[in-house]
Amino acid sequence: MTDRRSLASGDILARRYELHDLVNERHGSTTWRAHDKILNRNVGLELISSADPRADHFLQAARESTSVTDPRFLRVLDLIEDEQRHHLVVREWARAFPLDQLLAQSPLPNRRAATVVAEVAEAMAHAHERGVYHRRLTPHQVLLKQSGAVRVVGLGVATALAPVGHQDTLSDLQAYEQLDVQALGKLLYACVTSRWPGAHIDGLLAAPTEHGRLLRPRQVRAGVSRDIDTIADRILGTPPRHHETPLRKAADIAHTLRLSGEDDDVHDDQPSLAGASSPDLLRLDPVIVPGGPPPGLEPPRRRPKAFEPAPPTTFERGKQKARRAAKGDRGLVLLGVAGALVILSLLGFLVSRSGNHAADPIDQASPVRVLPVQRATDLDPQGDDGRENRAQTPLAIDGLPDTGWQTSTYLGSADLGGIKDGVGLVLDLGGLREVDSLRLRLEGAPTSLVVYAADQDVDRTPRSRRDLTSVASVEAAGSDASISLKSGVVTRYVVVWLTSLPEVEPGTFRGEIKDVVVRGRS
Numbered sequence: 001m002t003d004r005r006s007l008a009s010g011d012i013l014a015r016r017y018e019l020h021d022l023v024n025e026r027h028g029s030t031t032w033r034a035h036d037k038i039l040n041r042n043v044g045l046e047l048i049s050s051a052d053p054r055a056d057h058f059l060q061a062a063r064e065s066t067s068v069t070d071p072r073f074l075r076v077l078d079l080i081e082d083e084q085r086h087h088l089v090v091r092e093w094a095r096a097f098p099l100d101q102l103l104a105q106s107p108l109p110n111r112r113a114a115t116v117v118a119e120v121a122e123a124m125a126h127a128h129e130r131g132v133y134h135r136r137l138t139p140h141q142v143l144l145k146q147s148g149a150v151r152v153v154g155l156g157v158a159t160a161l162a163p164v165g166h167q168d169t170l171s172d173l174q175a176y177e178q179l180d181v182q183a184l185g186k187l188l189y190a191c192v193t194s195r196w197p198g199a200h201i202d203g204l205l206a207a208p209t210e211h212g213r214l215l216r217p218r219q220v221r222a223g224v225s226r227d228i229d230t231i232a233d234r235i236l237g238t239p240p241r242h243h244e245t246p247l248r249k250a251a252d253i254a255h256t257l258r259l260s261g262e263d264d265d266v267h268d269d270q271p272s273l274a275g276a277s278s279p280d281l282l283r284l285d286p287v288i289v290p291g292g293p294p295p296g297l298e299p300p301r302r303r304p305k306a307f308e309p310a311p312p313t314t315f316e317r318g319k320q321k322a323r324r325a326a327k328g329d330r331g332l333v334l335l336g337v338a339g340a341l342v343i344l345s346l347l348g349f350l351v352s353r354s355g356n357h358a359a360d361p362i363d364q365a366s367p368v369r370v371l372p373v374q375r376a377t378d379l380d381p382q383g384d385d386g387r388e389n390r391a392q393t394p395l396a397i398d399g400l401p402d403t404g405w406q407t408s409t410y411l412g413s414a415d416l417g418g419i420k421d422g423v424g425l426v427l428d429l430g431g432l433r434e435v436d437s438l439r440l441r442l443e444g445a446p447t448s449l450v451v452y453a454a455d456q457d458v459d460r461t462p463r464s465r466r467d468l469t470s471v472a473s474v475e476a477a478g479s480d481a482s483i484s485l486k487s488g489v490v491t492r493y494v495v496v497w498l499t500s501l502p503e504v505e506p507g508t509f510r511g512e513i514k515d516v517v518v519r520g521r522s
Contacts, residue, residue: 007047012037013083017045017090028052029157033093042093043077046157047086055087062089065156067130072123073155094151096143099187100202103139103194110225113191114257116142119150121184121254128250129367131519132156133176137183139190140202167441167480170370170399170517177250184253185235192228193220197236216241227260368436371429371518373397376405379424379495381464388423396425396513404443404514407501414500414509422450424497425513426461434490435471435520438483443512444502446476451483454493462493476500494518 007030011019016038023031023044032045048058059079066076078090099116102108108116120142124134134141134155143151168176186197195207197214208215214236218229234240234247234256247253312320322334376397380388388407395403405425410417429435438451452468462468471485501511 007032007084007086011084013045013086013088014080017043017088019045028054029058042095044074044091044093044153046089046091050082050085050087059087059089061156065132068127068132068155070123070126072119072150073127073152094143094145094153096145096149096151098140098202099142099144099191100139100204102144103190104203107194107221108191110192110223110228113188114228114260116144116150117184117188117191118254118257120152120187121250121257123150123152124180124184125249125251125254127155128177128180129369131173131370133173134180134183135176137180137187138201139187139196139204142187167401169401169441169515173370174399178248181235181248181250181253184250185232185247188228188257189217189232189236192217192224192232195220225260231256231260366521368519368521371433371435371520371522373427373516373518374430375428375461376516377426377428377461378405379426379462379465379497380420382420383423386463393425396516397427399515401441401514404441404512406443407498407511409504409508409510410501411507411509414503416499416501417509422497422499423511424452424495425516427494427496427516427518428461429492429494429518431522432456432490432492433518433520433522434488435485435494435518436489437485437519438472438481438494438496439517439519440477440481440483440496440513441515442477442479442481442502443514444504444510445478446500447481447498447502447511448475448500449473449477449481450497450499451485452495452497453485453489453491454495456490456492458491458493462495465495465497468495 007013007019009019009021013019013034016036017034018037019032019034020042021033023033025031029046029048032047034043034045035041036043046062048055052058059081062076062079065073074092074094076089076091078088080088080090107113120137124137127133132155134152136154136157137152141152141154143153145151189207190196190204193207194204196202196204197207200206208220216229217224217232218226230244231247231253234244235253237244237246240246247256376393378388378390378393380386389405392405396405407416407423410419412418416422435453440449450470451472451474452465453471454462455467455469458467471489472483474481474483496513496516498511498513501509504510
């Protein structure tokens with residue numbers, strides 16, 4: 001028998017957190033409502049067994065999620081290792097109602113649905129800017145407080161509980177972002193229909209389809225505004241109807257929802273579906289008027305200003321004025337003036353680029369993000385032909401885990417057979433960027449390398465190390481190397497210079513860079 005006992009209500013962890021209620025158990029982790037006896041407040045505890053292979057990754061993912069400071073996410077307050085054989089993540093606790101409980105009673109009004117999803121979309125946009133993704137956004141993960149405030153839970157949980165050893169590539173991160181964007185569209189759909197597109201989730205019935213295509217919200221329930229109907233289709237439509245522009249960014253979804261119309265004068269212009277093949281459409285269900293709105297459905301009159309529709313921006317007001325001014329003959333005059341200004345601006349831009357090739361100034365207020373690499377090429381100044389498998393260099397930045405750039409094969413010793421100081425891969429960022437860190441996926445181990453940055457006035461691909469400055473070095477790196485650079489490194493060209501290669505066969509040495517991700521500011 002084992003002396004290990006499961007945690008129970010009343011247990012005290014870390015001499016301060018008293019467990020009260022078990023909220024859920026999923027994917028090997030548990031969530032509890034607990035009471036902080038020192039600060040006299042409720043907190044949420046996420047626990048995973050310290051023997052679980054994912055335990056260290058569980059804490060690391062929680063640390064990375066702290067870079068997202070949007071108040072709509074419940075903050076991480078503390079991280080505790082190996083407490084009663086568990087790793088703990090301590091988060092804020094919000095007294096609120098999950099959105100799925102409200103939708104089980106009735107859909108939200110149009111304006112309220114747009115506001116709730118816009119809040120969630122703005123929060124997700126902030127997370128995406130910092131490279132953090134939710135990946136499991138459903139109505140149960142959205143909380144509505146009595147004041148009308150919106151809170152999002154579960155950020156980073158899917159990443160924390162991912163299989164051990166999985167390394168996210170650039171294509172994986174792009175897929176995670178689109179997964180969150182699709183979830184925002186499904187959340188908007190569910191808010192106005194109480195149906196979830198694609199499956200039964202959180203107690204909500206699956207949204208109906210016709211000939212394999214999802215029915216639009218206005219076809220499912222009468223009274224849905226045209227704006228919300230169109231926005232949902234622009235997110236979920238494949239492709240959207242009427243050649244509408246797809247919405248593929250959380251920030252674009254939030255902005256579009258903030259500008260959507262009110263509930264006034266909503267008329268049903270959809271054809272009757274009385275003879276449709278789906279027998280469970282809400283249009284055919286009896287209309288039930290609830291005795292009163294559930295908490296958070298209709299928040300009090302004095303709501304925080306953050307939840308009011310955003311007023312038109314200066315740009316939007318100026319655009320409206322320009323449209324009014326462009327009527328009649330004045331429009332032709334304005335068009336001619338605008339054309340002349342565009343030509344002058346283009347000439348000025350070309351002159352400035354010919355005199356100074358420097359990129360735009362770095363925005364120090366912008367967040368650290370993945371920087372796109374415009375081009376990769378080899379650097380082999382000591383080679384006979386100055387080339388090192390140049391045709392393979394694009395494979396190091398294609399985001400595919402099974403392809404990469406290989407060096408030539410060297411015999412005798414790991415230091416390139418003693419015939420060269422090293423060979424390198426040059427990464428062209430397309431302009432001056434402030435580079436913060438690199439992540440390399442290498443084949444074989446160990447690999448030693450040096451990271452160089454070209455001087456700011458270098459505007460051509462380096463063919464030697466003359467104008468390069470060393471900004472980081474790694475000895476005996478494994479197959480996955482995360483490299484932080486010196487602060488304030490501003491450059492267009494980053495060089496990964498391999499100085500020692502792994503052994504692929506007895507006495508034979510070859511290096512390979514399978515993937516490169518550069519992070520920084522632009």
